[in-house]
Amino acid sequence: MKRGAQPTPVALDEVDLTDLDRFRDNLGWGQFDTLRREDPVHWHPEPAPNGGFWALTRHADIRAASRDADAHRSLPTDDPRQTAVRALIAREFRPHRLRQNYGAFLRELTKNVVCAALTEPEFDFVQRISADFPIQVLSRLLDVPKEVTRQLVAWSNAAVGITEHLPCRSPTTQDVIAYGRALRNARRRGDGKDLVSILVNRVPADGVPLTEREFDSYFLRLLKAGNETTQHALSNSMLGLIEQPGQLRLLRDNPDLLRTGVEELLRWASPVYHVRRTAPRDVQVAGRLIRAGDEVVMWFASGNRDADVFTDPYRIDVTRPKVDHLAFGRGSPQVCLGKALARLEIRLMYEELLPRLDSVELASEVTRVRSNLVNGITTLLVKVRSR
Numbered sequence: 420m421k422r423g424a425q426p427t428p429v430a431l432d433e434v435d436l437t438d439l440d441r442f443r444d445n446l447g448w449g450q451f452d453t454l455r456r457e458d459p460v461h462w463h464p465e466p467a468p469n470g471g472f473w474a475l476t477r478h479a480d481i482r483a484a485s486r487d488a489d490a491h492r493s494l495p496t497d498d499p500r501q502t503a504v505r506a507l508i509a510r511e512f513r514p515h516r517l518r519q520n521y522g523a524f525l526r527e528l529t530k531n532v533v534c535a536a537l538t539e540p541e542f543d544f545v546q547r548i549s550a551d552f553p554i555q556v557l558s559r560l561l562d563v564p565k566e567v568t569r570q571l572v573a574w575s576n577a578a579v580g581i582t583e584h585l586p587c588r589s590p591t592t593q594d595v596i597a598y599g600r601a602l603r604n605a606r607r608r609g610d611g612k613d614l615v616s617i618l619v620n621r622v623p624a625d626g627v628p629l630t631e632r633e634f635d636s637y638f639l640r641l642l643k644a645g646n647e648t649t650q651h652a653l654s655n656s657m658l659g660l661i662e663q664p665g666q667l668r669l670l671r672d673n674p675d676l677l678r679t680g681v682e683e684l685l686r687w688a689s690p691v692y693h694v695r696r697t698a699p700r701d702v703q704v705a706g707r708l709i710r711a712g713d714e715v716v717m718w719f720a721s722g723n724r725d726a727d728v729f730t731d732p733y734r735i736d737v738t739r740p741k742v743d744h745l746a747f748g749r750g751s752p753q754v755c756l757g758k759a760l761a762r763l764e765i766r767l768m769y770e771e772l773l774p775r776l777d778s779v780e781l782a783s784e785v786t787r788v789r790s791n792l793v794n795g796i797t798t799l800l801v802k803v804r805s806r
């Protein structure tokens with residue numbers, strides 16, 4: 420399916436959100452359309468050992484279920500300790516702090532990445548631009564060499580899904596944890612400004628220092644959460660702009676549109692298909708009773724194609740006003756911590772790249788990640804004429 424086009428319809432009894440091949444073939448969207456229209460709070464069976472899950476696919480239901488303002492309807496657990504630990508580094512991810520601490524570095528890095536990629540008339544956008552860039556940013560945030568960061572990210576991605584809280588006991592996860600602990604020990608009582616130093620040397624507002632387990636968990640979360648997601652946001656949005664070239668020209672000729680257009684690109688890219696939660700209490704969603712202990716999957720990507728909220732949702736429209744997308748999650752205590760950074764990275768990338776592109780087209784078929792968790796591209800070969 421071309422991304423500007425409508426997806427192929429799927430009958431309700433043929434929907435299978437656990438069939439990863441369909442996602443690799445970019446066929447998730449037709450299933451979401453059917454569910455939103457015919458059964459928006461859908462009980463979905465699952466192969467053993469899992470017992471099945473509720474699939475929420477409408478924008479309004481996902482929003483209502485994820486926010487914690489109304490305890491009777493919300494799914495997230497409100498864990499004060501988790502909030503206190505998160506607050507330790509949340510300050511570093513505020514937009515003005517990011518601009519102040521990393522603005523010049525990010526601009527320079529983006530320029531270099533774009534210049535290096537555009538030395539070739541044909542290249543893999545994933546390899547040359549979208550995979551490398553977020554790793555280099557994270558290396559700077561953690562103050563760890565790029566090659567080491569790349570290895571750590573690869574290991575942690577291989578081990579568990581992006582929103583898991585504690586890792587399984589795979590050897591790779593143990594390697595990541597061991598590396599994180601070595602960094603922590605080396606930076607304890609130092610005056611470093613990197614995220615590891617902050618996690619080690621600051622005490623959460625409840626006065627209880629981070630336990631080893633909490634440190635491990637956060638270190639892993641930082642490695643996993645910000646890389647693949649930003650990578651796929653860049654690749655998917657680039658593919659969209661290639662397929663809908665009028666939008667690319669619009670952004671190139673009106674760079675100011677990028678400030679708000681980034682939100683439309685994020686909506687359209689939807690790098691995280693879903694997050695999964697266990698209902699902490701009985702909740703009613705759109706008239707259906709979800710019982711405490713039931714598994715619930717919120718399909719953010721589906722909410723981002725909901726025609727009740729977004730007119731003509733399969734079209735990119737960088738002039739769309741107030742894009743109320745769900746790409747970062749919404750309203751829950753676990754909402755993406757790095758969203759301001761991701762927005763900045765994407766905006767800077769297109770600010771540097773688009774003015775230098777005379778033309779860009781696909782040089783071969785796109786290949787995609789076989790996953791219903793991340794909506795990702797593995798190869799995006801492009802042919803460019805640059806200025």
Ligand code: HEM
Nearest residue numbers: 644645648649652690691746747748753754755756757761
């Ligand atoms: C376009 C890029 C990104 C997307 C689409 C994205 C999306 C998400 C989503 C959907 C969640 C789960 C939200 C929920 O459970 O409700 C999440 C969590 C998280 N993200 Fe992002 N993310 C992106 C970039 C980043 C970056 C650059 C960082 C930091 C370097 C980051 C750090 C985190 C962290 C630490 C969490 C877990 C927060 C917590 O559990 O308290 N993300 N992200």
